[in-house]
Amino acid sequence: MKSKTLKIRNIPKEPPIIATISVKPTAALIVLLFASFIMILFSHIFSYFGVILFGVSSFCLFVLPDRKLLEFTHDYVIFYNCKERGDCTFIYWEDILTWQYIWHPDRDELEIELVDHSVETVECFSKKTVVPLLRAFARDKEKIIQRGKRVKAA
Structure with missing residues (x-):
């Protein structure tokens, strides 16, 4: 598994960033x-x-501060929600087992399960940008929860 946590100052310049998701709209x-x-x-x-x-x-x-949440490249996605402010997590596309965009009334979450069965979670605020990029790069890895009909008890 190539995914790892790095210091933000050590982020490589190549490949170029395709999209950046930040907190401020x-x-x-x-x-x-x-x-x-x-x-x-x-x-x-x-x-x-x-x-x-x-x-x-x-x-x-x-006046209000802004910060990056995610950055997408052709090789990996970068999570900036680490416990340490100076750290970020690289997740390579081939290391993703499943991903799921979860809607909550107060916030949305992106949950990624890696091949070693660890789970990375980040709050998201732009489903229209994140989901198409994940569908393009982590194809066929989306976890879709089937919502069945409720059966009345007799």
Whole structure:
């Protein structure tokens, strides 16, 4: 098994990063910032709401911290959720036994079981990016839970 935990400063430059998943939804915040700016300029009725929305979205965009959760390459995925802030976990595609994207009402989780039967879990916030990448690189390894019909007791 080639998967391992490394220091972030020792991450190799090759292969190039395909996608990065971070905590802060930057694109959505930029859209909110732009929409609030339009409200302030062109709508007298919604200008107060626009000012509040502009303040909240600019605070979230420029003041709140952001951090990486996952990075995808053609050879491996990098998890940044280690106990030590300076560590990251490399998981090579061939070391993945199964993976599952689990939805919870308060957060989503990506659970990966490795060939040595250890389990790596990371909180995720972008199912539309993570699941297609995992389906492309860890093909036929998705664990799908079958939800059966409930049978009434007689």
